Amino acid sequence: MxxxxxxxxxxxxxxxxxxxxxxxxxxxxxxxxxxxxxxxxxxxxxxxxxxxxxxxxxxxxxxxxxxxxxxxxxxxxxxxxxxxxxxxxxxxxxxxxxxxxxxxxxxxxxxxxxxxxxxxxxxASNYTFYVRDDSSIKEPKDLIGKSVAVNTLGAHSEAVLSSYLRRSGLTEDEIKQVQLVVLPPSDTEQAIRSGQVDVGALSSVFQEHALAQGGLRKFLRDVDVYGDxxxxxxxxxxxxxxxxxxxxxxxxxxxxxxxxxxxxxxxxxxxxxxxxxxxxxxxxxxxxxxxxxxxxxxxxxxxxxxxxxxxxxxxxxxxxxxxxxxxxxxxxxxxxxxxxxxx
CATH class of the missing domain: 3.40.190.10 (Periplasmic binding protein-like II)
Structure with missing residues (x-):
């Protein structure tokens, strides 16, 4: 990893x-x-x-x-x-x-x-954060101490996640404990399934492919935070x-x-x-x-x-x-x- x-x-x-x-x-x-x-x-x-x-x-x-x-x-x-x-x-x-x-x-x-x-x-098309079906992550505080895969730092997924955690009432110290892992979109799905990361952000064809295979659960969509x-x-x-x-x-x-x-x-x-x-x-x-x-x-x-x-x-x-x-x-x-x- x-x-x-x-x-x-x-x-x-x-x-x-x-x-x-x-x-x-x-x-x-x-x-x-x-x-x-x-x-x-x-x-x-x-x-x-x-x-x-x-x-x-x-x-x-x-x-x-x-x-x-x-x-x-x-x-x-x-x-x-x-x-x-x-x-x-x-x-x-x-x-x-x-x-x-x-x-x-x-x-x-x-x-x-x-x-x-x-x-x-x-x-129809958005950035969604996924976890495995058997993951214990169900609410914002569950992300403390967990790893989240994003395709690059300082971009869309990071900003959405940071904004979501802050809106959900997490403190700055708690937010600091959420770990970001940089992975190419093509590797993110497998990293979630294998447990290399706890959460992964997927979009476009990578998201659709993951959904078609089953076994993953939606945790958060960017449109849930901001609308279209x-x-x-x-x-x-x-x-x-x-x-x-x-x-x-x-x-x-x-x-x-x-x-x-x-x-x-x-x-x-x-x-x-x-x-x-x-x-x-x-x-x-x-x-x-x-x-x-x-x-x-x-x-x-x-x-x-x-x-x-x-x-x-x-x-x-x-x-x-x-x-x-x-x-x-x-x-x-x-x-x-x-x-x-x-x-």
Whole structure:
């Protein structure tokens, strides 16, 4: 089992990580390029995807919503914080992460801005914490001294769990005794079943696969804490936005259109479209996980709201990232999403 990280140590961990990222941003600021263009005038946008799955930019491209954009895949990534760090340091042009991670990176000095929602939680698609059927964990206090698997520190699952425990009346000392274990989503289900961890956070196809096998019991859903919400955003570097306002508009609006397309078409049609995208790109992937697809969870044209950031204010205070109330408008803009501004 991997090393356990206690909630009490996360502020120091986050601070150290952000210091490294801040230095990386500074070191590449003079050498990074806002974007590159092809001879036909199309703007190259480098991004990371996920194996055996399709994200909203890929769907938008396939639907014809990214005219003038040359979307270039540079690899896969399962960590939101790492995704937007890569964007901030010019390793990619487009990244996606949980809203709290976006705030963290900007507070560290990264010149990035969120332009459209990237994922969300609703009744069909959400982050859920599971335990084994025979687990004694049934209420918040039962988590004291227990281990919880999350895919990365400083992201969605950690923030939801921390907020839930605090709302449930646990003291800071008690919360510090809840141990977080970083595991890739592909390993979390087995870790719960084998007893390597007491609780594990699962979403999307990993959650659906686990449920299909039986033997696990739901402990907590993020929608039980917050209701339906957009949890993360796609970000671009500020220099990219300044140099390529029309490409930025095409990206933000196209991704918003793709989210709307997925939410307004029946599941079978969406799955067939996603399957065709995977097959056409020829990366030797499996389309089998698509049978577990439920939704992208993104609502209202991918428009970003103040509450998408403000709901994490207490957690951001507790982890020492910001002091006092945050100003959501400092971290995002809907200016380039024509659907969000009614154009």
């Amino acid at each position: 991997q090393t356990k990280h206690q909630i009490s140590a996360r502020a120091l961990t986050a601070a150290a990580l952000l210091a490294v990222v801040s230095m990386a941003v500074s070191s590449c600021a003079t050498s990074s390029q806002a974007a590159s263009s092809n001879p036909d005038g199309s703007v190259v946008v480098r991004y990371e995807g996920g194996a055996n799955g399709v994200n909203l930019p890929e769907l938008a491209e396939d639907l014809g919503y990214l005219q003038g954009i040359d979307l270039q895949w540079v690899g896969n990534n399962t960590s939101g914080p790492a995704s937007i760090q890569n964007t901030a340091t010019s390793a990619t042009d487009l990244g996606s992460a949980f809203a709290g991670a976006v705030v963290k990176l900007q507070e560290a000095g990264a010149q990035i801005t969120a332009v459209v929602s990237s994922y969300g939680s609703d009744a 919400f957009n949890g993360g955003q796609y970000v671009l570097r500020d220099e990219f936005i300044a140099a390529n306002p029309e490409a930025t508009r095409t990206l933000a609006t196209g991704i918003g259109k793709a989210a709307d397309w997925a939410s307004t078409h029946n599941r079978e049609e969406v799955v067939q479209r996603l399957k065709s995208i995977i097959e056409k790109r020829g990366r030797g992937e499996s389309t089998e996980p698509l049978k577990y697809y439920r939704s992208f969870g993104v609502s209202e044209h991918g428009a970003i709201k103040d509450e998408d950031f403000s709901r994490w204010g207490q957690w951001l205070n507790d982890t020492g990232i910001v002091e006092g109330e945050i100003t959501p408008g400092d971290y995002y803009t809907n200016e380039y999403n024509d659907l969000a501004v009614g154009k």
